[in-house]
């Protein structure tokens with residue numbers, strides 16, 4: 064059955080089977096397959112790049128990996144490949160930024176229109192160089208401190224200008240420089256190989272060589288190309304002008320003309336010229352600021368002193384001799400009336416070094432008048448130019464007193480009391496009631512348990528003495544009797560009582576101006592008691608107004 | 610102002626040129642050998658027969674390089690040939706240089722046979738010393754170590770230079 068079917072199949076599908084087998088073999092053979100894929104690979108990638116956004120994503124990692132590996136495995140060939148591009152790239156970037164930098168500088172320079180710059184512009188034009196070039200020439204700083212003119216052959220010093228002790232041994236320096244020259248000529252095997260600059264003992268030498276002699280200049284700072292050119296010109300001039308002398312060794316270091324010529328070419332000022340122009344400005348500004356500062360400071364200082372003078376001159380009763388500054392405050396010397404009002408100066412840290420005096424300033428005299436009148440409320444006054452006018456009314460008796468007092472005031476020259484009404488004194492002046500003082504004393508009993516204990520007695524006498532002093536002051540005439548008391552327990556009780564009274568008298572009398580009004584007595588014992596009672600030992604008082 | 614003169618010390622390496630200059634100027638001596646590179650320059654002021662002279666001394670390295678002396682010897686006023694009595698090779702220099710620079714025959718010169726403190730080791734014969742005298746105004750047996758004849762030698766050259774003025 065299957066056999067027949069196979070025959071049938073081959074009859075019907077013979078051609079198709081052949082194609083199918085061909086395809087099969089094509090696909091199965093890897094080599095062949097690769098070949099086939101290779102044919103379409105590039106167009107397939109192209110197409111899928113258009114249609115499939117995932118392609119790039121899919122390729123990213125393997126490509127990155129591949130590139131990295133390529134870099135690490137064949138650095139040199141990659142560098143070789145990149146170098147031409149990189150070099151160009153770097154050059155381009157660098158030149159671009161330099162161009163930018165230069166044009167920035169030029170713009171900055173071109174925009175400078177100071178007077179100096181205009182002058183330099185003009186000089187640049189005359190010299191046929193650009194302004195920036197001129198600017199560099201003018202602003203670059205250097206000094207030429209020494210110039211050596213040296214025999215090119217044997218290195219002997221022909222002339223030297225500059226500081227004599229800079230290098231100590233000019234002969235040796237010349238020889239050394241020459242030796243170095245020779246060394247270079249020797250090393251490069253050429254007489255045209257010249258030393259252009261060299262550093263010896265920390266000194267920078269610039270060298271300009273001529274056919275017979277050469278010149279070595281010690282340069283401080285930054286020499287410009289122009290300076291080097293100048294030295295070249297100088298050496299040429301020397302050969303032209305002094306040609307004959309140059310090889311006359313017997314004139315070496317003794318040729319004043321040549322020495323003078325060299326000396327003229329030292330540059331010792333160039334530095335300071337520039338510095339003056341550029342650097343003095345801030346100094347000047349600072350100086351101006353400083354001067355202004357000092358001026359302002361002394362102005363305010365003076366102002367404050369002036370202020371004090373002004374204020375103090377308006378104070379009545381103050382006579383100022385001088386005012387001094389001290390420790391941030393002021394010392395005021397002069398005369399001061401006790402009635403002067405110095406509150407105006409209270410904020411100014413003024414220390415008064417003054418002597419008291421009686422001022423004749425009207426305001427002060429007025430104050431004094433007011434003081435004198437303060438007890439007489441009914442009296443009004445007006446004071447003007449030494450004339451005191453009194454109005455109102457006053458007790459007749461007091462008027463004399465008042466006038467005397469007012470006349471004693473310095474500055475009061477004349478008193479007009481015509482308008483002052485003098486009244487008679489009221490007949491019964493209400494007398495001050497002093498009875499409480501009397502009563503207090505008369506009710507008192509000073510206990511003296513021990514006559515020797517004065518402190519105890521004094522302590523009890525306090526208010527009695529006070530009252531007595533007060534009464535004494537008021538001019539009250541009085542009589543005080545001190546009565547010694549006892550417990551009458553002994554035969555000598557009365558004697559002791561008197562002693563007590565006398566002791567108290569002594570104590571009181573010592574505190575009073577006068578003690579003649581005090582007398583003592585004893586409250587005599589009529590019976591003799593059997594028991595002691597110390598509370599009865601003491602002094603009683605009997606005070607009477609006279 | 611004293612007159613300045615350039616003098617050169619010439620001799621094979623290690624004969625003691627630098628040591629001689631050091632002895633002459635500083636009165637010092639070191640056993641250690643530090644070869645000179647190129648040239649070493651020093652100056653010394655002398656008064657000879659009441660005349661001042663400033664010697665600019667060029668101590669030229671002894672390592673022979675083709676014609677390297679020529680540069681350093683330009684304009685030289687006086688020469689000091691330095692030989693090492695213990696080193697026969699050092700004697701040849703006079704001939705070599707005189708041949709290559711015939712003009713220096715005119716230059717006043719003195720000859721130092723150095724290291725005379727090691728005279729026991731000397732290999733130089735008296736006849737050789739005599740022949741040296743033909744080339745030079747004077748021949749000295751010197752020692753940079755002891756200072757023997759060092760000052761005398763330099764002073765001799767200085768007086769030669771002054772008398773030629």
Ligand SMILES: Nc1nc2c(ncn2[C@@H]2O[C@H](COP(=O)(O)OP(=O)(O)OP(=O)(O)O)[C@@H](O)[C@H]2O)c(=O)[nH]1
Nearest residue numbers: 623624625626627628640642644645671724753754
């Ligand atoms: N004993 C002795 N040793 C000496 C004398 N002079 C030099 N020397 C030694 O020889 C060595 C070389 O001396 P230098 O003076 O450096 O020789 P140089 O001729 O300057 O040598 P280069 O600079 O290399 O040409 C040193 O170790 C010195 O100590 C001498 O008079 N006596």
Ligand SMILES: [Mg+2]
Nearest residue numbers: 626627644645
């Ligand atoms: Mg040496």
